[in-house]
């Protein structure tokens with residue numbers, strides 16, 4: 001006997017590759033167990049505008065391989081207010097929805113936590129390229145975003161080597177440098193600049209100069225947007241070492257598009273299914289994640305109030321290998 005009979009799912013905040021696979025898993029697991037499921041368009045904005053529709057097995061066909069989100073996404077100011085959250089909870093009750101699954105980043109989790117405190121049975125799924133949610137090893141979309149950056153750096157390396165140039169690559173991540181860190185290790189970047197680690201531009205410029213003197217034919221600096229603009233970093237390097245002429249590439253929203261990797265699809269499928277089964281068992285107010293291969297559900301209040309642990313081991317490794 002399921003604790004929920006009619007649930008809803010929404011995607012919120014910046015979209016991420018694999019959100020569709022998560023929506024598919026939620027819808028299909030719910031229907032498999034005889035639970036009605038509604039899709040809410042445009043995140044909390046759609047909720048406040050009662051923009052929801054019943055989903056069926058076919059409405060999530062042919063989407064597992066697609067980037068973006070068929071439910072669309074939004075950033076919604078009104079939902080940040082207590083009145084907006086109250087209205088959202090009332091609308092869910094009006095439609096007889098007894099469980100909500102929110103797929104989004106840290107901000108979306110804050111919203112889910114508020115709804116949970118208003119008595120709505122809510123589960124969060126970590127859908128963001130930023131990998132900035134705690135109590136999960138990875139977020140849905142992160143693996144794809146990192147692969148996109150690595151692919152771009154591979155291409156930049158070719159042309160930088162031909163011309164013996166250096167490249168400054170700005171990647172996403174306002175408060176979390178994981179995209180830069182993981183892509184930096186995977187692409188063999190010479191320097192990785194992150195919001196979590198203070199850096200000294202004199203040392204960065206010196207290292208680049210030294211690298212060229214030691215016979216390197218290129219140099220890659222990955223900059224997380226949270227530490228500043230790629231252009232400013234490049235200008236700072238030229239001021240310190242005019243012989244270096246870095247070229248700047250801002251990858252921007254390219255990082256949020258395209259087909260999700262197999263890892264992201266599997267993560268999304270496992271977590272979508274897990275969240276529905278937890279709701280059925282009577283659980284709620286949780287953020288779902290995968291830790292060391294296992295699906296886990298953690299009190300969402302704890303999730304939103306715990307900063308994601310920085311991977312110091314990976315950062316130290318990048319310093320040892322980037323000589």
Ligand SMILES: Nc1ncnc2c1ncn2[C@@H]1O[C@H](COP(=O)(O)OP(=O)(O)OP(=O)(O)O)[C@@H](O)[C@H]1O
Nearest residue numbers: 013014075076079080104105106107108110111128
């Ligand atoms: N403190 C909060 N209380 C209630 N709702 C919130 C809060 N913070 C964010 N939200 C809601 O969640 C939406 C998405 O949040 P945000 O813009 O931070 O993106 P996100 O979910 O962190 O995704 P990403 O960082 O990957 O783009 C906001 O537009 C807002 O509607």
Ligand SMILES: O=P(O)(O)OC[C@H]1O[C@](O)(CO)[C@@H](O)[C@@H]1O
Nearest residue numbers: 013014015128129130172173174
């Ligand atoms: O252009 P938007 O949608 O405001 O989003 C940009 C931000 O969203 C994120 O991509 C996460 O989705 C951040 O890394 C980035 O700073």
Ligand SMILES: [Mg+2]
Nearest residue numbers: 105106107128
């Ligand atoms: Mg966020």
